[in-house]
Amino acid sequence: MLFLVLAVITLSLQGYAQTSLSGTITGANGEPIPGATVIVEGTTNGTVTNFDGKFSLDVKEGDVLLFSFVGMKSQKIAYTGQTNVDVELEADMIGLEEVVAVGYGTMKKSDLTGSAVKADLESFREAPNTSIMQSLQGSVPGVQIGQVNRAGQDPSINVRGETTINGSKSPLVVLDGVIYRGRITDINPADIESVDILKDASSKAVYGAQAANGVILITTKGGKKSMKPTISYSGYYSVSEPTKNYRLLNRDEWLDAIKTIEYKDAYTEASGYTQPNPDWDYSMSQALPAVIEAIESGKEYDWWDSATQNAYTQNHVLNISGGGEKTSYFVSGGFTQQQALIINDDYSRANLRVNLDMDITSWLTIGTNTFLSFADYSGSVPSIGNIRRMAPVVTPQDGEGNWVINPIGDNTVNPLLNAQALDSDKRHQINLNNYAKINIPWVKGLTYRLNYNYTLNARNQANFNEFGAGITGYARKETANSYTTLLDNIINYSRSFGDHDINATLVYGFNETEWEGTVADGDGYTNIALGFNSLEQATNQYISSGAWKEKNLYQMGRIAYDYKNRYLMTATLRRDGFSGFASNNKFGLFPSVGAGWVVSEEEFLGETLEYLKLRASYGVTGNQTSRYSSLAKVVSGDSQKYVFGDGGVTVNGQSVSSMANNDLTWETTYETNFGADFTFFNSKLRGSVDYYNSTTKDLLWNVVIPNMTGFSSVRTNLGELKNQGIEINLNTTPVKTSDFSWNLNVNFAHNKNKVVSLLGEDNDGDGMEDDLVASGLFIGETLGSIYGYEVEGIWQIGDEIMDGYFPGAYKLKDQAGPDGSEPDGTITAADDRVILGHDNPLFTMGVMNKLDYKNFSLKFFFNIIEGGKNGYMGYNSRPTGTPGTMASQNWFNSYDLWSPLNPDATYAIGWESPAINTNILQSRSFIRLQDISLSYTLTEELIDKIGLGSAKVYVSGKNMFTITNWDGWDPETGQGINSDAYPVMRSYTIGLDISF
């Protein structure tokens, strides 16, 4: 393969060395167009423009130059000896000639009848994102990407609200045309050309039973035919710090906290516990003796400092692209290294990608999009919870430098010991994606394409902790591999007959994934020298293994018809079979239909409308059940084993662990979408609006059943859920002069979901369908309803306190007595829980500003999630424990804790638990300056002097500030004051892109 690449490069390097022509390619508005293609017609001699739209190319008299760019009308200019040529390309219709991936093919955006969006990746190229999905965070209406706080983490993705309760919530990812089940973080963001998101059912239905949560189509970069080789390097270095500067209490603050815990003794009762008790000292506290000893010795130690490190990310990518007359190539190698805040939370990834496309004959093209990814997550990360638990007076090592096993003197093991463990966690992916395309010679417009994908995901983990398993030493090795095979046969017929354009696609394919994993571990090591490489040294040895296999089989047909570029129609039908479907329901059918009307093309409107297209679509999609979920399982686990007699042999136990459901089927979503795409005011305002309304039936659901059956739940299809929402995307250019321009993009999405029906039963006889309180589901309310006890405040000393509560405990509202009668003075689950709010946003919004002045470009992006009156709520929990453990522990200085001296505190005490223990709800709404960057593109003169093709330097910032009322680490991740998890980071980046 590599040989082939080199050969191609060598070939295309030959055959130019004449006079040099340079110039600039701009759009109609004068904006330079980077990435536009310039080639000498009929040759392999070509180039692409740099960031300034500039190019230079060696030409000879008589050459005809072809200038082209996606979405623009191509131009031809004959070379007549001039040294400079500036070209202005005319917009074909801005953005509308854009080609969009639609699944098993591409379509011009102008031909779409459904709702598919191309993500604006360029605007986020300067952010230190290790996963491409982070570039979509807040920037695509209707797509919600979760915040990440770990090194090399895949963010969560949600498209158009939640359509499921217990089913899968992940969208389907399609990489270069084939379904991709690996980690998105394995794909180098720099290799990605475009990301398209299919949002409405008519677009998604081509993926049938797997499409209900949306489809994300990722396309990697390719070379261009007849283009001279371009070698590019881009790199950045980024440093990070937590977005909140919370720290653990220092010695003095912490000593005060102990007095608060022991306030009944440490303060005098006569003073209402506000005056210190002179007879009290720390040796009388409930703190553990080791802690008391440490208090007396006057020590202070900063555990947070010892458990954190300088966080940084660096990234280097080198790629070569170009093409000969019949071949194009893109070869890239990348290296990413990330070190997160907590020690050993490290990630590195090396990537190699080869994308090739070769015309073998006039009718046969073969190609590959192959990549290898080597990710390394090695490093044993100490538990933040245990770091927090260490009192600030105890130390990790004693005076002689020996590790202290239990610093606070209870069973909490020194968290830094875990960090000493040898740890290896390597995750490799080999993804071979090959295709062959045949233009059927005897039928014009008919092609056959074969996609064949084989993916190997291998995970190898090993850990050796000499302090593990009660300091006897613990070692573990795990290997897990998955093998995926996919084969798609795609027949496409695309042809114009006068005003009639037809594009028909037929797909027949299958997909098979097999997984197997083995874990071997052991404890009790007398000689630690061999670490995890000789597990058999363990006194106690354990093994376990597992395997599964799942298969999909599918057929799909799609026909798109276009009359005069004015009337558009698309219809699809997919038939899906999945091994995980129950025996009575092996196949499902998923139809869809869409129509579009380009109003502005109507002659009777004349020139009044610049561009307006109306779209309407309807379709059916599914959400698969998980494999084996319809079967009754018999498990035989370790906890079921028994040994009869002293020194006897182990007898395996077995029992049935789940109930079978032979009728289990996929969830079905029926969705209607209305949309409009428009361009007004001389292309100054461009955008689209979509409204959708979907109903999901046969929800996959682990319905709670009484455990007298022997089971606590069973997976079933039940009920009905509605989602409706609106998505708006607007692009404007408010200011534009020759040196300065301001581009503004605003996207907005609102989604509302509602439980329409559950079991369809009315057992309480009130004429209305019953809620499923045990599952937290209520008819007419949103899926994210939060049902619980209303906190009215905190009980104070001197209050007449309800039984089971005490000063410093949350005061719960007595909503009612039995069966809704008047409040009865007691708090019970039956009578006093109410719907307090929900956790869905009212709207999400992204605002991107782009300011260009000469060679400088400033971009800043706000991500906004707003919950409204009682939406986007989250519980803010507090540290809890016994008085003894709490007095021996620490907590973050974010905790505004109740005490007799601080009666107006926000949070209740955590060392006594009331009859009913709950937390307080807070709004997570926020506005975040998520990305900001300033870049400078080197002037042409400078570039020429250095001898480069183009160069850009930039600085950028991520998560710069957040405006929110949420108390604690981060509203988006929902981490509150009691975060025992990883903080969200703010980063500062400096980067460089060059090509030659």
Add this chain to the structure above:
Amino acid sequence: MKKFIKYIAYSILSAGMLVSTSCNEDEFLKEVPMDFYSPENSYVTYDNFKSALADLYARVRYIHFRYTETETYVHMLGTDVAKNARHEDNRRLGNYGNYFVPENGLFSYHWEQWYKIIANANTVLSRMESSEMTPTQKAVVEAEAKFFRGFAYRFLGYLYGGVPLVLEEVTSPRADFVRASQDEVFDQVIADFKDAADALPGITEVKDGQVSNLVASYYLAEMYITKGQYGDAITEVSKVINDPSTSLMTERFGTRKNEPGDVYWDLFRRDNQNRSAGNTEALWVAQMEIDVPGGFLSTTGGYDNGLERMCAPAIWSCTTPDGKGDGFIRMRTGYNQGGRGVSFMANTDWFINDIWGDDFDNDMRNSQYNFQRTGVYDNPDSPWYGKPVNDPENPSANWKNQKWRWYPFPIKVTTPYNHPETIYADPELGTLKSNAGSTFRDMYYLRLAEAYLLRAEAYHLNGDNGKAADDINIVRNRVNSTPVESPEVDIDYILDERARELVYEEQRRLTLVRTGKLIERVRKYNELNGDDIEDHHKLFPIPYSVIEANKDAEITQNPGYSGS
């Protein structure tokens, strides 16, 4: 060349079509489990059923001895013999009012655990007929499964009162259960135990840890007492006592018989519980092995069977009278520290001080080997070395206000100087790793002394106090206690004797509920819970989650609880 390429292209095309279309779709999509069994293929052979029975043994052991502070020890906490050592209202049953509410997970935990045992026993019984087992094999399997079903309903019936009776495997969802009466539940228990007693092998024929016909007879007798059938009860329990293979241990025996101690002490030493160790008193023993799959006990993590952790005092956490933390070499094996205790559950003052009466000095069960009544600083480097922490002149600084840090405790909760090798932090010093806390030995479900006390109860209720006193005195004689006079025998005396003999062995709450004495005796003898226990606490509340999930029929709440 061109031809060659064409040939390749056709091959690809036809291969693609072939792979995609030639196979049978249903065959291709057939789902085959790879790493778990299905009921159809795993309830077939005798070995399969033995596995299904092993699961029941493991689950019963789990619910009795898994380490949780409240769920597992709820049958001891808040009774006449034991309480939350730290007197905390909201932990470890410190206060009945706060704990005994239908929402508390404690009650759904017990409900769910016992019903899972019932369901698994029902699966065995329902799938037995279609299996490959011989009639002889079937008979034994059936008897054992019925024993466990009866055992589970026995707990449910005593704890919750009437509960739904489920006697067959449930294979499709249902939520229409209704409570049977407590009497109906007990009738079912009797039916199951009868069948078990008839068909289970004798005690010499079963492996250590397996139930025999004697075990079934014992529980059958107990249930007869509950039903007022005292004569039947005497007959059944006499089978246990009269069996030639059972007898009380009266002489020193076992692994440490040459060390200072006595025979009662020997009963609770490591490796001394099984019949194979020469223990003829053991009737049914929960089997535990250390660091073996299925052995339950681990020296590398977890505190299952954590009686030591729960009951032994955290004396190591006592500061010296001058407030220093160095009075102890921390967490040591032995009598003084009692291993790695954390003071969660202590005996009531009544149990510690009053229950021994005139036999305080001569009752073996209160001997220096069996009940630790002193606690001294054990660090030779401390000026307080050898002095008691509870010295009235110079008490420990933190013990003064926090009496829970040290209290007298029964030695049967620990294994003094005999912890497993791998749990020592320093074998020389006898210090233990912080993950110690398990009681590292097999545990009695049932031993013969209890059978004598049960028969005494039956005789007494049947009006024969003479024979009742005889049975009690067999137990008392063994421990050198003064024999009881027959007029002194009443239920309270029998309960006192059970406490002396069986503390931290029997599920005390069940005994008290069964004899109707819970409320009275907690009020009388438990200084922590005496004020907060109310009459309705004699039964657990029905878990609210069960009432809620059972949507197609009503499960009524027990009287006195919210929702009743």
